[in-house]
Every structure is written in structure tokens, then in C-alpha cells.
Amino acid sequence: MNRLFFGVVIALLFTFILAPTVVIALSSFGTSEILEFPPQSFTLRWYAYALARPEFTSAAWNSLWLAVSSTAIATPLAIAASLAITRGRLPGREVLQTILLAPLVVPSVVIGLAILLASSRLGFSSGSTRLIAAHVLIVLPYLVRTTSASLVRLDPLAEEAARTLGANSLRTFLHVTLPGLAPGLLAGMIFGFIISFDNVSISLFLANARTNTLPLSLMSYVEYNLDPSVAAVSTLLILMALVVAIALERFAGLRKTLGA
Amino acid sequence: MPALDIQSVTKSYNKLRVLDRVSAQIDKGELVTLLGPSGCGKTTLLRSIAGLADIDEGRIVLEGRDVTKVPIHKRGIAMVFQSHALFPHMSVADNVAFGLKMQGVGKAEREDRVKRALSLVRLDAYLTRMPHELSGGQQQRVAIARAIVTNPTALLLDEPFGALDRKLRETLQVELRRLTKELGITAIFVTHDQEEAVVLSDRVAVMNAGVIQQIAPAVDVYENPANEFVANFMGFQNIFDAKVRSAQELAIGDTVIATDKIDVAPGEGIRMAIRAERVSITAGHREGAIPGQVSSSTYLGEQNAYVVDTADGPVTARIPTSVARFSMGEAVSVSFDPAAVRVLAS
Ligand SMILES: Nc1ncnc2c1ncn2[C@@H]1O[C@H](COP(=O)(O)OP(=O)(O)OP(=O)(O)O)[C@@H](O)[C@H]1O
Numbered sequence: 001m002n003r004l005f006f007g008v009v010i011a012l013l014f015t016f017i018l019a020p021t022v023v024i025a026l027s028s029f030g031t032s033e034i035l036e037f038p039p040q041s042f043t044l045r046w047y048a049y050a051l052a053r054p055e056f057t058s059a060a061w062n063s064l065w066l067a068v069s070s071t072a073i074a075t076p077l078a079i080a081a082s083l084a085i086t087r088g089r090l091p092g093r094e095v096l097q098t099i100l101l102a103p104l105v106v107p108s109v110v111i112g113l114a115i116l117l118a119s120s121r122l123g124f125s126s127g128s129t130r131l132i133a134a135h136v137l138i139v140l141p142y143l144v145r146t147t148s149a150s151l152v153r154l155d156p157l158a159e160e161a162a163r164t165l166g167a168n169s170l171r172t173f174l175h176v177t178l179p180g181l182a183p184g185l186l187a188g189m190i191f192g193f194i195i196s197f198d199n200v201s202i203s204l205f206l207a208n209a210r211t212n213t214l215p216l217s218l219m220s221y222v223e224y225n226l227d228p229s230v231a232a233v234s235t236l237l238i239l240m241a242l243v244v245a246i247a248l249e250r251f252a253g254l255r256k257t258l259g260a
Numbered sequence: 261m262p263a264l265d266i267q268s269v270t271k272s273y274n275k276l277r278v279l280d281r282v283s284a285q286i287d288k289g290e291l292v293t294l295l296g297p298s299g300c301g302k303t304t305l306l307r308s309i310a311g312l313a314d315i316d317e318g319r320i321v322l323e324g325r326d327v328t329k330v331p332i333h334k335r336g337i338a339m340v341f342q343s344h345a346l347f348p349h350m351s352v353a354d355n356v357a358f359g360l361k362m363q364g365v366g367k368a369e370r371e372d373r374v375k376r377a378l379s380l381v382r383l384d385a386y387l388t389r390m391p392h393e394l395s396g397g398q399q400q401r402v403a404i405a406r407a408i409v410t411n412p413t414a415l416l417l418d419e420p421f422g423a424l425d426r427k428l429r430e431t432l433q434v435e436l437r438r439l440t441k442e443l444g445i446t447a448i449f450v451t452h453d454q455e456e457a458v459v460l461s462d463r464v465a466v467m468n469a470g471v472i473q474q475i476a477p478a479v480d481v482y483e484n485p486a487n488e489f490v491a492n493f494m495g496f497q498n499i500f501d502a503k504v505r506s507a508q509e510l511a512i513g514d515t516v517i518a519t520d521k522i523d524v525a526p527g528e529g530i531r532m533a534i535r536a537e538r539v540s541i542t543a544g545h546r547e548g549a550i551p552g553q554v555s556s557s558t559y560l561g562e563q564n565a566y567v568v569d570t571a572d573g574p575v576t577a578r579i580p581t582s583v584a585r586f587s588m589g590e591a592v593s594v595s596f597d598p599a600a601v602r603v604l605a606s
């Protein structure tokens with residue numbers, strides 16, 4: 001009885017989480033000019049249509065570029081910050097940690113607005129630099145979190161052992177520290193990439209026509225159109241996230257084989 | 261010239277003096293154990309020698325070369341830590357090969373030496389295993405192989421067998437001694453187990469509160485402790501106040517006991533020590549023995565441990581069960597084997 005109840009709850013939960021995704025995916029194949037569910041007949045035409053629209057493709061490239069570069073910039077910063085937080089005897093490292101993780105708790109609308117105001121004040125309004133800086137800020141906490149988590153599990157004595165075995169600090173970092181924090185770092189990079197790619201609230205304040213991102217252009221598209229091309233793009237995004245999630249799971253598995 | 265010359269090394273953490281002018285000379289191929297209670301500075305001394313901790317004063321001279329200011333990776337001192345500290349993402353072979361790689365040893369020679377080092381610790385069959393697939397004792401042996409494969413000038417071991425069970429420890433102690441002797445490695449081995457120290461080493465350094473109290477062959481430390489701390493630490497159960505009467509007599513309270521030759525002027529008060537095994541008990545009262553009453557008796561198999569309450573304090577004795585047995589409250593007297601009485605320096 002209890003088990004049955006439990007099973008039903010879980011089934012409902014999954015339905016609740018997955019149903020919208022399934023609805024979107026199915027509707028993207030509908031032939032009708034207006035989004036409908038369930039579709040009467042099926043076609044791939046909306047995929048072709050979406051992929052041929054420059055506002056989607058160029059926005060997709062913008063988003064990709066933005067996510068890749070903000071993650072790439074945040075990565076070394078996150079490594080340095082994690083080392084300082086977990087290894088250093090830095091005074092005030094708890095404060096540093098809190099500040100670094102703050103973007104996780106501050107509403108991102110606030111961050112977007114704050115950066116907009118601050119950068120205009122400073123007379124610094126180059127669209128893409130500002131946008132990338134803001135994305136680095138929201139990506140960083142994820143990277144710092146996961147990287148520090150890996151680093152905490154890495155025995156500092158292993159690094160000292162490497163030093164006594166003739167490795168200078170750089171080689172110790174490359175051969176011992178970096179492989180040790182790799183699982184967390186990679187997970188953080190993947191998270192960071194998705195966070196940046198999906199972000200609406202910050203980009204909304206900082207993007208311009210040239211730097212428009214995919215989530216923004218989808219939003220403005222649905223204001224006037226309701227054809228299945230939005231569903232097609234969304235389905236592609238879901239597919240991408242799925243691939244990433246599987247990769248992540250692989251890493252969780254990999255981590256176990258490393259015995260960490 | 262000693263292989264490792266530690267000269268008056270002093271080190272403080274937040275004004276707490278952890279090492280206080282520590283000096284020791286260790287010969288090439290010698291194995292010295294560093295023995296002392298928890299927190300006395302053993303790890304700190306090893307870390308100072310390896311360069312993992314900066315020292316405030318003093319010098320570390322390695323085969324004639326002052327390495328006090330030389331960075332860790334250029335000292336050629338390998339260290340084995342209490343927790344094996346293997347590289348978790350590398351196979352056993354890669355762990356052992358690490359030091360050779362850093363030295364720029366070519367691949368063929370590297371593989372050869374790795375195999376040899378692993379066969380020395382009897383793990384040649386485990387080349388491709390990951391560290392987490394090994395038992396604690398095997399991990400510790402890999403750590404030892406990783407340290408010795410580079411032919412270090414000195415090998416420092418910080419309680420490497422601390423977490424292992426007794427039997428495995430004994431096996432590894434024998435293996436380690438064999439290894440260092442075979443390879444002629446100069447080694448310092450930290451432990452707080454006095455038995456381990458006695459079994460393993462050429463000389464034992466007993467340390468307390470940042471000071472080396474005595475450094476001498478195991479037999480000497482065991483039989484002729486330099487001071488009360490060492491006597492206590494090496495398991496002398498009986499330590500008393502006494503007064504020197506003559507070159508071969510001590511007075512404990514009202515009792516005069518015979519001893520071997522004493523180098524202290526008559527009339528001086530001293531501390532004396534004797535092991536429980538060298539105390540004998542006789543029933544009733546006897547001249548030259550301290551009278552008392554049996555206040556506790558513990559059966560230890562081959563021996564009985566007795567505590568005899570005397571006017572000068574409790575005396576612990578271990579008497580083979582085959583020799584005699586005494587009952588609780590029995591009036592007895594205790595006497596000391598003159599050759600086993602030790603006068604402690606104050
Ligand atoms: N990094 C440090 N910062 C501050 N104090 C330290 C540090 N390392 C050691 N100490 C202090 O120095 C003293 C000696 O420590 P050490 O680790 O050398 O002791 P030990 O003899 O190795 O003890 P154990 O047998 O418990 O390992 C202790 O009082 C310890 O608290």
C-alpha cells in the first residue's frame with residue numbers, strides 16, 4: 001500500500017517535470033501554422049524553417065560564443081579562487097567565499113540591473129565585453145563550488161609528496177593538483193556553460209541588437225508568432241542539455257572509478 | 261662526515277616553540293627512529309628537514325651541502341607520510357615512476373627501475389592497479405617504493421605504519437629495515453611506539469617538547485635512559501627519589517640498597533629508575549629490601565604484575581609465575597637487582 005502510494009507520487013512528479021518537454025517536442029513536429037497539441041500530422045519543416053532564420057542562427061552563435069568565452073574566462077579564475085579558499089591561509093577567506101558564491105543567491109535581475117547601471121556610470125558600455133563580464137560573474141559560483149568540492153577531497157599531502165619527489169610547484173600543479181580537481185572543474189564548466197547559454201534575466205539588460213542571445217530572440221519571437229519553429233528550437237536545446245547531462249553522468253561515474 | 265647533519269634547528273608556530281635547538285648527526289645508511297609523545301614536534305622536524313616547513317634558526321646539511329635554503333624539490337629528500345599520500349588518479353606504476361619522470365629519467369630505464377622498486381616491496385604484480393584498489397598495507401608499500409625508487413639522499417618516514425594492524429606492522433618493519441640496509445639509505449623513521457623503535461633502528465632519538473632528550477643505540481636508550489623523561493617513556497615503571505650513600509650504595513627512605521658504580525658524589529639526592537622485571541619480591545622482612553604490602557596483583561600469563569605499597573611509594577614488580585606467587589595484603593619486601601638500578605640525570 002505504502003509502496004503503491006510512493007510509486008504513484010513519483011510517477012506524478014515525473015509527469016509534472018517531463019510533460020511540458022514532451023508536449024514541446026511533439027508540437028515541434030506539427031504541420032499546423034499555429035502551435036497545436038497533439039499535432040494532427042507530422043513534418044520536419046519547422047526545423048528547416050528555424051535553422052534558416054538568421055535571427056535564430058545568429059543568436060545561437062552569439063549564445064554559444066558567450067557561453068564558451070565566459071566559461072573559459074571563469075575557469076582559471078575559479079581554479080585560483082578555489083585554491084585560495086581551500087588551501088591558502090588567506091585571512092578572510094570565508095568572506096571571499098561568500099562573495100564569490102553571492103551571485104547564486106542574489107536575484108539575477110538585480111545583478112543585470114546593477115551591472116547595467118555601474119557600467120554606464122563608468123562609461124564602459126561596449127556591448128559584448130560587458131555581457132561577457134556579467135556572464136563570467138554568474139558562471140563563476142558554479143565553477144568555484146564544484147572545483148572546491150574536488151579540491152577539498154584532494155589530500156594536500158599528495159602535493160607535498162610530489163614536491164619531495166622533485167616536482168617544482170608548476171609541475172606539482174599540472175601533474176597532481178589539476179588532475180585531482182578535474183572532475184569538479186569539468187562538471188562546473190558544463191554547469192557554467194548551460195547557465196550562461198540559458199540566461200535571460202541578465203542578458204535582457206545588457207545585450208543589444210548585435211549581441212542578442214538565443215533565449216532573448218526566442219522570447220521576442222513568441223511575442224508576435226506562435227508557430228512551431230519556437231518549439232523546434234526548444235527541442236534542439238533540450239537535446240543539447242540532454243547530451244550534456246549524459247556527459248555529466250559519465251563524469252560522476254568516472255569520479256567513482258578514480259576512487260575520489 | 262654525517263650524511264645528514266641537523267644543526268640547532270629551531271621552529272615556532274605562533275610563538276609556540278615546536279623545535280628547540282634540535283641537533284643530530286646521522287651517518288650514511290643509518291636508520292634512526294624518532295620517538296616521542298604526540299605533539300612533541302616529530303612531524304615538524306621531518307617537514308623541516310624535507311623543506312616542507314621553513315625553520316626559524318639552524319641549518320640542515322645534507323652530505324656536506326647546506327640545504328637550509330634549497331627548495332623542496334631540489335633537496336633529494338623523499339618522504340613517506342602517515343596517510344600514504346599516493347596520487348589517486350595514477351596507477352601504482354605511474355605513482356612510483358613519478359619521481360623518476362621529474363628527474364628526467366628515460367622511459368625504458370624508468371620502467372625497469374619501477375619494476376625493481378615494486379619487487380623490493382613485493383608488489384610487482386600490482387603495476388596497473390589504482391591506489392584505491394589496494395589494501396592499506398599495500399598502499400603504504402607503494403608509498404615506500406615511490407620514495408626509494410629515486411635513490412633519495414635521505415628517506416623520511418612519518419609513522420608510515422600507524423594505521424595498520426600489529427601483524428602487518430611487524431612484517432613491514434622487517435621489510436623496511438631490510439630495504440634500507442640493502443640500498444644503504446639514510447633514513448629517519450618517526451613513531452610513537454617504543455617497541456617499533458627498538459626493533460627497527462640503529463639508533464633511537466627520544467624527543468619531548470621540541471627537544472631531543474637522548475639519541476643513542478636502541479639498547480642504550482632502553483637500558484640506560486639519559487633522564488627521567490626517557491626512562492618513563494621507555495617503560496621504566498619504578499622511579500624514586502634516593503640519596504647517594506657511597507659509590508655503590510643508595511638510600512631509599514630508610515633502606516640502603518646496593519648498586520653498580522655510581523658517578524655522583526655521596527650525600528647528593530638523585531632520581532633512580534628500575535624496570536619492573538628487575539625487581540624481586542620475598543615474603544616477610546629482609547635486610548637491604550624495602551618492606552611493604554602487596555596491594556594489587558595482575559595475571560599476565562607468563563608473569564604476574566604486583567604492586568607493593570611501601571613507605572616510599574608503590575613499587576611495581578613482574579615475577580614469573582613459575583618462580584613465586586603472593587597474595588593480596590601479604591607482608592613482603594622488595595629488592596632491586598644492583599646491576600639494573602639506573603641513576604637519572606636531572
Ligand atoms: N601548521 C601548524 N600550525 C600551528 N601549529 C602547528 C602546526 N603544525 C604543528 N603545530 C604544532 O606543533 C606541535 C608539534 O606538532 P607535530 O605535528 O610536529 O607533532 P608530532 O610529534 O608529529 O605529533 P603526533 O605524534 O601526534 O603526530 C604541536 O603542538 C602542534 O599543535
Ligand SMILES: [Mg+2]
Pocket residue numbers: 302303304418
Ligand atoms: Mg606527527
